[in-house]
Amino acid sequence: MRNRRSGQALALLAFSALLVTACGGSSSSGKIGGTVKVLASWGGSEQASFLAMVKPFEDKTGVKVQYEGTRDLNAVLTTRVQAGNPPDLAGLPGPGQMISFAKAGKLTALDTVIDQGTMKAQYGDSWLKLVQVNGKQYGIFIKAALKGLIWYDPKFFQAKGYAVPKTYDALNTLANKIKSSGTTPWCIGLESSATSGWPGTDWIEDFVLRQSGPAKYEDWFNGKLKWSSPEIKKAFQSWGSVVNDPKMVYGGANTVLSTNFGDAATPLFLSPPKCYLHHQASFITDFFVKANPALKPVDDFNFFPFPDINTQFTGAQEVAGDLFGMFKDTPQARQLMQYLTTPEAQTIWVQRGGSISPNKQVSTDKYPDAISKQTATILTSAKITEFDAGDLMPDAMSTAYNKAMLDYVTDPGKLDSILATLDAAQAAAYK
Helix, strand or coil: CCCHHHHHHHHHHHHHHHHHHCCCCCCCCCCCCCEEEEEECCCHHHHHHHHHHHHHHHHHHCCEEEEEECCCHHHHHHHHHHCCCCCCEEEECCHHHHHHHHHCCCCCCCCCCCCHHHHHHHECHHHHHCCEECCEECCEEEEEEECCEEEECHHHHHHHCCCCCCCHHHHHHHHHHHHHCCCCCEECCCEECECCCHHHHHHHHHHHHHHHHHHHHHHHHCCCCCCCCHHHHHHHHHHHHHHCCCCCECCHHHHHHHCECCCCCHHHHCCCCCCCEEEECCCHHHHHHHHCCCCCECCCEEEEECCCCCHHHCCEEEEEEEEEEECCCCHHHHHHHHHHCCHHHHHHHHHHCCCECCECCCCHHHCCCHHHHHHHHHHHHCCEEEECHHHHCCHHHHHHHHHHHHHHHHCHHHHHHHHHHHHHHHHHHCC
8 A cells, every 4th residue: 555665766766866956056976974963743654754755865875864753843943953952954843933943043044955946846836935034945845734634434434324524514413413323423632742732723723714714814823813802712612512522522521631643533443433533634544554554545534624614715725734944054954955855755755655745746646545645636726725823823822822722621611711821822922
């Protein structure tokens, strides 16, 4: 299902010419040796995929990629930058912190590192502008994800006679039907080490975007719309109708708070299932099959997009992505940045699963199954596309946002107080 060897072979062949011709900057056809230190948030199968992605680069250049993964990425990176000991490159799950580092003069502009004409030909304009400061490019996305997806097991749906809902009202009707049968409809897990709570932010963002539209969504992550506004409060309440009902979500609040996001869907595949629906981004398929290699896309798991709520905003999609920035300008760092942006490099991760490439030259034929092809097609053809709001917020705001998810599940009766706390964090973070 994952053609790893062919993906690596493709990159090895293409990379023979890459250092001479691709992406500009200094390059050499010989081995330069040395090391490049990379800090990112990936662990487990994601870390394995990144290491597979850079293996052809190491083999060709003789450069050793020293990778370090941490779930507390923002705090670790900030500490090291402040101490004058940053990594050579860092991979971040969103532009917010990267932009802050660029404005503080801590990042190297990539305009002379990577040929910008090549980037404009290979990337959509929005993917480039997300990490530009004062007209200069400070980051490049190497992988993307489609958010707002609802996963289910088609076999169990068929056995119960459940139809895939096409509207938000139909989704609520289905959830209540499952609930009335004595099984909780949803599985949710918010645990993620130092970033616990973030899966809940995806729910809030889906509701804000689909209920109130892109203009309000953008005002919100730009700090111009208060958290206590009717639009944001309504989004919390909409999620609360699911997560705060112990008959609606598997295990109730304690399970939601203590279950790691990567394990949250496990009850979906039990026989009989303990839940029938799971809300998560496209990357989660990699976690499904790593936990249970017998699972097959389409046969054992499939998805439908979060349904439209306000028809005025039909077709809205939320996306996210992981990007790289360069903190130390070395020959090794330059060449790795040049390599990571290429379709040859990104194809390796795509073929292993759990990733969508933002590079337009990665063909959908390279995706390993029908589901990943479909998510890639949706991502590139969405009528309304907005980036993950939490990843665009300043670090302090994003951290408070994650914590608010945990606080709301712990005590939903304190919603007004939670929103007021977020308003105060917003006032401080956007000064």
